[in-house]
Amino acid sequence: MLIDQPIKPDLTLANISVIRGQKLIIDKVCFSVPAGGICVLQGPNGAGKTSLLRVIAGFLPNSAGVLMLGAHLFSPLKSTLPIWYIGAPYGFHPNLSARKNLVQIATMRGLSLPEEDIFHINDFTEQPIRTLSSGQLQRLALSQLCLQSSNQSPALWLLDEPNSALDSSHCLILETLIEDHIRKGGRVIASAHQTLCKHLSPEIIQLEILK
Amino acid sequence: MILIFWYYFKREFEISISQITDILSQLVFFILIMMLFPIALGPDPENLKEFGIAIIWIAAFVSLTPAYDRLFSDDYIHGFIEKSAHNAQPLGCYAAAKCFCFYLITALPLLIILPFICLMIGINISFYGEIALSLALGMFGMTLLGGIASSLVLGARRAAILGAVLILPLSLPILIFGCMSGLALSEDLSMRPHIFMLLAIDLCLVVMALPAMQAGLKNAIENA
Numbered sequence: 001m002l003i004d005q006p007i008k009p010d011l012t013l014a015n016i017s018v019i020r021g022q023k024l025i026i027d028k029v030c031f032s033v034p035a036g037g038i039c040v041l042q043g044p045n046g047a048g049k050t051s052l053l054r055v056i057a058g059f060l061p062n063s064a065g066v067l068m069l070g071a072h073l074f075s076p077l078k079s080t081l082p083i084w085y086i087g088a089p090y091g092f093h094p095n096l097s098a099r100k101n102l103v104q105i106a107t108m109r110g111l112s113l114p115e116e117d118i119f120h121i122n123d124f125t126e127q128p129i130r131t132l133s134s135g136q137l138q139r140l141a142l143s144q145l146c147l148q149s150s151n152q153s154p155a156l157w158l159l160d161e162p163n164s165a166l167d168s169s170h171c172l173i174l175e176t177l178i179e180d181h182i183r184k185g186g187r188v189i190a191s192a193h194q195t196l197c198k199h200l201s202p203e204i205i206q207l208e209i210l211k
Numbered sequence: 212m213i214l215i216f217w218y219y220f221k222r223e224f225e226i227s228i229s230q231i232t233d234i235l236s237q238l239v240f241f242i243l244i245m246m247l248f249p250i251a252l253g254p255d256p257e258n259l260k261e262f263g264i265a266i267i268w269i270a271a272f273v274s275l276t277p278a279y280d281r282l283f284s285d286d287y288i289h290g291f292i293e294k295s296a297h298n299a300q301p302l303g304c305y306a307a308a309k310c311f312c313f314y315l316i317t318a319l320p321l322l323i324i325l326p327f328i329c330l331m332i333g334i335n336i337s338f339y340g341e342i343a344l345s346l347a348l349g350m351f352g353m354t355l356l357g358g359i360a361s362s363l364v365l366g367a368r369r370a371a372i373l374g375a376v377l378i379l380p381l382s383l384p385i386l387i388f389g390c391m392s393g394l395a396l397s398e399d400l401s402m403r404p405h406i407f408m409l410l411a412i413d414l415c416l417v418v419m420a421l422p423a424m425q426a427g428l429k430n431a432i433e434n435a
Contacts, residue, residue, distance in 0.1 A: 057293075057297070058296070058297075059293055059296070059432050059433065059435065061433055076297075077296055077297070080299075082297075084297075085293070085294075085297065088290070089288065089289050089290030090289075090290055091289060091291040091293065091294035093222075093226055093285070093286075093289060093291065094289065095226060095229040095230060096226065096229065104218065104222050105294065108215065108218050108219075108295075108298050108300075109298060109299075
């Protein structure tokens with residue numbers, strides 16, 4: 001049954017450096033995430049955690065280094081590997097209701113809404129986004145990860161401080177969701193100040209503020 | 212691709228409906244600009260009739276120009292453009308849907324109040340169809356130009372005024388042929404050549420605008 005096994009290459013960052021506004025903010029970061037792997041970026045404010053995630057998402061050009069998927073160059077915006085970047089601003093329109101925003105994102109990606117309400121968003125699903133608290137907004141953003149696909153390969157999740165506004169019970173739900181995703185062969189790269197998924201013993205990438 | 216265009220269009224439509232006051236204020240702004248001219252030029256009907264069509268064109272352009280700033284800036288601030296970049300569809304598709312919806316919901320309503328404007332400045336109401344046609348073509352080209360400009364200045368300081376500075380010189384050909392078509396009407400000549408010229412400008416812009424807007428949006432994401 002080897003033929004049925006999809007190829008699961010590593011996502012590798014080789015010597016990624018980023019310069020913004022003539023200042024070096026990320027200096028030669030190297031690590032790789034295998035399918036079913038999790039990586040947690042840590043470091044003080046301004047160490048470049050968000051910037052690094054945005055580089056992997058393809059929003060920010062890297063000044064040096066390469067992104068590889070297996071033996072191929074990885075260009076995030078053209079890749080067939082589905083990517084979910086969850087970080088503020090979340091991309092919701094403030095005047096539309098939470099449900100409408102979620103349905104729009106699902107239809108655009110050809111996905112369907114999950115039957116189970118994992119992050120308990122049904123309580124505020126008809127409210128416009130501008131009336132939501134930051135915790136509710138984060139839960140809504142994270143529920144995008146639960147959107148169901150029929151035939152896509154496990155996505156790459158880029159989570160920018162996914163638990164910064166969550167209460168403890170939802171933190172647990174998030175960790176379970178991440179564990180589930182890894183089991184299915186997905187890749188997760190997250191930045192966090194609090195501990196995240198300690199029981200999965202993630203690879204910790206320590207970023208420092210460069211002088 | 213067409214399906215995705217439709218999804219974007221539907222989203223845009225829902226947002227526009229939730230901000231209906233924006234559209235109304237747009238119309239009021241247009242009417243107010245139109246009212247300035249009789250006050251400035253004096254109430255002489257002959258005078259107004261002579262300049263009438265040119266006044267309508269200028270008022271339409273000036274009232275639309277500040278609105279282009281709104282085209283992408285909301286989605287940019289709220290992070291939706293980034294989100295669209297991951298949808299495996301070119302950003303040009305998103306930009307096209309956005310411009311088309313803007314054209315339908317913000318630009319075309321000007322044509323609804325055009326008959327009253329014609330009455331106000333003494334233009335023969337039987338010309339309404341011709342004026343509306345040329346104005347519809349002109350505003351379509353304007354909208355595409357506005358889309359290019361506003362995608363270029365996304366994230367810049369004073370983006371609205373910078374966008375206007377970019378759009379107005381580029382829209383001169385549209386203004387010229389639009390006003391010429393009006394002139395032809397009042398001199399009982401055929402306005403066909405001018406209409407065709409406007410159509411040609413629109414078609415050229417359709418081809419150029421999509422890659423231009425796509426590049427502009429991509430650049431804006433990188434500089435966020």
